[in-house]
Amino acid sequence: MRTLKFLLQKEFRQIFRDPAIVRMILMMPIIQLILLPLAANYEVKNVKLAIVDHDHSSYTQQMINKITASGYFQLTGVSNSYNEEMKLVEKDEADIILEIPAQFERTIVKENKAPLFMAVNAINGTRANLGSAYLQNIIRNYNQDIRMQWIQKPRFNDQPRIEITYSNWYNPHMNYQLFMVPGILAVLLTMVGAFMTSLNIVKEKEVGTIEQINVTPIRKHHFILGKLIPFWILGLVVLTLGFGVARIVYGIIPLGSFVTIYAFAMVYLLAVLGLGLLVSTYANTQQQAMLISFFLMMIFILLGGLYTSIDSMPEWAKTITKFNPVAYFIEVIRMVVIKGSTLKDISKQLLIMFGFAIVLNGWAIFNYKKRM
């Protein structure tokens, strides 16, 4: 015990003497939590729309007014030539071209229907999708409006109509930040737990201090615990800081209890610390550890459900996410923060995380040798 106490004391001394680490631990959660949720947003606004109007009637005028009034679109060009507008698309000054054929108003009045043409720049898939969907929606509404004007009184119900109303459960205002902040917290915890630990151990290898330590009778588990415990504590500190930022900046207060979140985070940290230890047994230089970390982090984030929903991934990708500890934590922290899930609701994930912790730490300890 005395040895472990001293190892911990030494480790904390070293951590707090390295201004870069202290700054990272304090600034990383604050900056990432303030910047990312504000900047990253699924809502598509300011879609640049170019209109080719061959009709110039009052109907087209009304339609254009309705589109621009929606707030989603920014009119970047109105002209008579499709080719001219296409040039705007090529220069990336327009996302969607809406072409209104000549005698649009006349056709719609006479024949009760009229075609419109929409060309979408599909380089940015999300923007193209959502932009065209918005535009279609607006035009459909407009179509209904003009028909309402024609029909003075209901003559007969030509077709049964289904009207849909909806309410957003758990996140009634579809607050994007409520969705992002917990996810980013999960990623932050992973960085502290896995990557700072691996860098710390590999640093001892690189500087050569491990050679001096290895010839001492120090027990393997003492050394490993001495490395893991400080980062376990730091991880919880970062989580607490993160919740502080979430509350102050976004007013996010978890619906579920903090006990549930911290209980899961404690087990989760065990698992990612094991991962860090494992990386450190394979890497010999900090550069190698860094590269492995980047590689893993990319996969963890992109296949973790932080930005894109795991449910919409192909089957094989879903299988991969089952081996991604970050995915579980993101899921759990969102469940608890947004939905108010209890320990009982997350017991399955908790059990899986215990499994991760045992496998990763076991593998790492097996692979850690006090020789060269």
Added chain:
Amino acid sequence: MSSVIVNNIIKTYSAEKKSVVNALNKISFEVDKGELFGVIGPDGAGKTSLFRIMTTLLIADSGTASVEGFDTVKDYKEIRKQIGYMPGKFSLYQDLSVEENLEFFATIFNTSIKENYDLIKDIYGQIEPFKKRRAGKLSGGMKQKLALCCALIHRPTVLFLDEPTTGVDAVSRKEFWEMLKQLKKQGITILVSTPYMDEASLCDRVALLQNGSVLSIDTPEKITKQFAKQLIAVKTENMYELLQSLRECTEVENVYPFGEYHHVVLKSNRTINEVQQYVSAHGFKDAELKPATANIEDCFIELMRNQ
């Protein structure tokens, strides 16, 4: 009773393109208790590999080694309790202070600075004024003293020092060897490796190591006595041309630069006068020739040639 026994140790490393480097090739020697034993050899001779095997950090491909009767593979835990090791590279925590480093190593050996202060007093006394300073901010000589203190803090029975004087100035080197002599008086067996031949004479016995093989093991005196050939030292204005010229001389077996002189090893039954004549005839009229006594470096070069 031997303190360290090394028996037929072989260690190879795989290098690029499937080639294999023989770092240690059937090394055997014994070190007596309380002896100051030097392992002398140029860079790449295998000194560090040998030290790592003896300190249980590395496992040999074949052969056995034991320290204080404990096998380096089976009883490595016992050995780690008993030995002090100072790696060639400064391996203390640079971001911890002098005192914290010492305290840390005392603790992991389950002892305290106070308990063994008498052993390190002379050495630690020199760096104690800087005990609050971080180890990384110390000068080279002071770092080395601190490393020695940390290796000694648990009162080891055998001390392994891997190139302790490399990169240290002449004065600090001299001081360091004085310290080793003091430690020897305490009955500690000391194994020290060095690439500096002049340090060999400070050891009780030395092993000359070259390309993973032992050339000779004996006391420095005996090794130098074994040098049977006649040796002369030559000096002139144009040393380089003199070296070139002497290499072609038929009386000369070997010639190499040696400080401000060239050392010339004569073939048997040749005399200094014959070389004098040769040198004069080749335009080095003012050349100064004198008989020289061989030291370890001369022996080393001779042994290398015969290998």
